[in-house]
Amino acid sequence: MSQIYNRVALIGLGLIAGSMAHAMRRADLAGEIVGTARSEESREIARRIGLCDRVTDTAAKAVQGADLVVLCVPVGAMGAVAREIAPHLAPGATITDVGSVKRAVVEAVAPHLPDHVEFIPGHPLAGTEHSGPESGFAELFDNRFCLLMPGEDTSPEAVAKLRGLWEGLGANVEEMDVDHHDLVLAVTSHVPHLIAYTMVGVADDLRRVTDSEVIKYSAAGFRDFTRIAASDPTMWRDVFLNNKEATLEILGRFTEELFALQRAIRTGHGEELFDYFTRTRAIRRGIIEAGQDTDAPDFGRGKDHGKAAS
């Protein structure tokens, strides 16, 4: 794979930026990778492990001369970063982001950007519960989707280049509308995370009753929830605050259905439960057929990315 950008600036050095750095090197996609993070500790770690070719102390410095700038900060910080870097962006540069929410990011970022750059919001559908500059690994995006949300006046050449980068990182790239993205992600990611957080919170309350048994005997179901609920708190706070409308809509549907099942349990309607559980089983098959998961019953025991667990 030949180099697609001369200089890529990664703003924020967490799981996604770190994995992008590793994966860009794997396929030699960038002439130079420059990174920066708000916290001095993160910058120090990134320097120590050689995550980027160069680590700068400010975002303004990082973007200088970069033909691609990737905003990898929490959704709530995107606006401030855009304002900071705007005067320093190179003419013709492409600005993208990796935020889990898109409407709010577009509204926070776009007004700050000069006319001589292209802004293409993006969202790689990949992650783990780990965070920080040491959590990234080159395989994170392999065979995952990356959604791009170009505007109507974005240059097709800029979109093609960014698409090429993500494909080089291992992802399958699709384009989508900004608002549609936020609804689909509310269903597939945001509300499931909120529910997992809640269930783990309930268990934590009960731990006072049952000592450490809730942890000790955490069977498959709960263990998977704790994995989800261990994700970065700042990132997820910002997701919910910035995708409020879709999250609340899906939550409303969720509690409606949960109450129906709860009533079936209370009244002993086994057939209703059985039919519901049979229906949900089918959706799993669809996911496996779509290649978005394996059929192996590993239940969190797998260890094919051990390197990243730092």
Next chain:
Amino acid sequence: MSQIYNRVALIGLGLIAGSMAHAMRRADLAGEIVGTARSEESREIARRIGLCDRVTDTAAKAVQGADLVVLCVPVGAMGAVAREIAPHLAPGATITDVGSVKRAVVEAVAPHLPDHVEFIPGHPLAGTEHSGPESGFAELFDNRFCLLMPGEDTSPEAVAKLRGLWEGLGANVEEMDVDHHDLVLAVTSHVPHLIAYTMVGVADDLRRVTDSEVIKYSAAGFRDFTRIAASDPTMWRDVFLNNKEATLEILGRFTEELFALQRAIRTGHGEELFDYFTRTRAIRRGIIEAGQDTDAPDFGRGKDHGKAAS
């Protein structure tokens, strides 16, 4: 490991019984493994793949001369099976089960059993979303807990033998009170499963809105839910109908907390969300420290038990 039982009868040939058969052979724990299943298809598959040394057409035949009988049928079928096998049980035999609910099983099974056998309820905390006679694999119980719930008048020798079997199967054995079991499992397993089923059901409704996108773009959170929600419908129907009280109690706490988070989202109280998510992250560390999961960010990609995915 030397043989602990001369003849083990497995009643029901699903994931747990199949895995027990494989693991008993791995460590040579039983002189003969006899199995039976209600469905002729399951019996045929078991014969074809050689799951047991012998497959009988009825449970009554399977238990003859067995010094250990393991009830591996859904919780709702335990009573009927106990009634069927009771006249055929060998004196001194131990009867155990692997049901996910214990109070209801004790009440359904114990009254049928003759005085000359020992009944020791059990529950291995292990599973995958797969079911049927081909889903088992020898490693399922390795380093998982198996809970035993002996009564006050159970012979210590019988308990020691059954404990030895489970340890030979790879499990860590602990004893627990029947009702306490049902509460702990409601938190760690039953309610998480119900929630996962519900979320996948909501997504299924929405699929009509968003075509196949919900499946296609199923990010980590939702993908883990679909795995849980693909579990055996009959088994889970019976779990909820038979652990009604604890399930409804924990569900009540869950919806209470969910509504609090929902209000925090609606009113924009980011600090409340951040504090909650930070607290739940800690519980995950406890689970990893307890050795009940790995720290590897595999998110369902691992494939170390591929053999079982038939």
